[in-house]
Amino acid sequence: GDSVTQMEGPVTLSEEAFLTINCTYTATGYPSLFWYVQYPGEGLQLLLKATKADDKGSNKGFEATYRKETTSFHLEKGSVQVSDSAVYFCALIRPPGGGSEKLVFGKGTKLTVNP
Amino acid sequence: DAGVTQSPTHLIKTRGQQVTLRCSPKSGHDTVSWYQQALGQGPQFIFQYYEEEERQRGNFPDRFSGHQFPNYSSELNVNALLLGDSALYLCASSPGGGSDTQYFGPGTRLTVL
Numbered sequence: 001g002d003s004v005t006q007m008e009g010p011v012t013l014s015e016e017a018f019l020t021i022n023c024t025y026t027a028t029g030y031p032s033l034f035w036y037v038q039y040p041g042e043g044l045q046l047l048l049k050a051t052k053a054d055d056k057g058s059n060k061g062f063e064a065t066y067r068k069e070t071t072s073f074h075l076e077k078g079s080v081q082v083s084d085s086a087v088y089f090c091a092l093i094r095p096p097g098g099g100s101e102k103l104v105f106g107k108g109t110k111l112t113v114n115p
Numbered sequence: 116d117a118g119v120t121q122s123p124t125h126l127i128k129t130r131g132q133q134v135t136l137r138c139s140p141k142s143g144h145d146t147v148s149w150y151q152q153a154l155g156q157g158p159q160f161i162f163q164y165y166e167e168e169e170r171q172r173g174n175f176p177d178r179f180s181g182h183q184f185p186n187y188s189s190e191l192n193v194n195a196l197l198l199g200d201s202a203l204y205l206c207a208s209s210p211g212g213g214s215d216t217q218y219f220g221p222g223t224r225l226t227v228l
Contacts, residue, residue, distance in 0.1 A: 034216075036219070093217075107156060
């Protein structure tokens, strides 16, 4: 079945450091890929998405590129801030009509940014 | 424009009891999905409702049931609660017609004692 694998956390960085969180997936066909962020005590917020190969999703300084050849969707940010401290989830969903309307999530990566 | 809302925020129950959680989708959305997020884990899909019918179901026992109303709001019911049902329950909505993006509510934290 479909699955998402994220790098193990937690990740601790200093402010203004470069961030990479690795994500790889296994799925039939061409799923859409997402990064969601969860701040302490809150639900999930959509951070960015990409729907086809070589698409780049971006938002709030975060970027991720849909790499079909390596089945990856790594999250990057050039300069993290303390306010970026949260848990980040990589997820996929099959295209509508593809027989599955559910999001499949990775286990999450906790990021802590220190001042 | 209100986003996805859920109630209650927190809930404490004892083993064997039954619980009902509620969700109102984002304006313009007609599809509601429910997820269970255990502590330290990613969300797991429970089921999805569209046009008042369960369209798809994950690997959850029949103790988990749901309903969708004509105004697209939804309920999640869990019977015969177990300690292992303690989790954050997340509702997500999406517009019909082929959208792949789901928007989440703040969740309901259920604690079973």
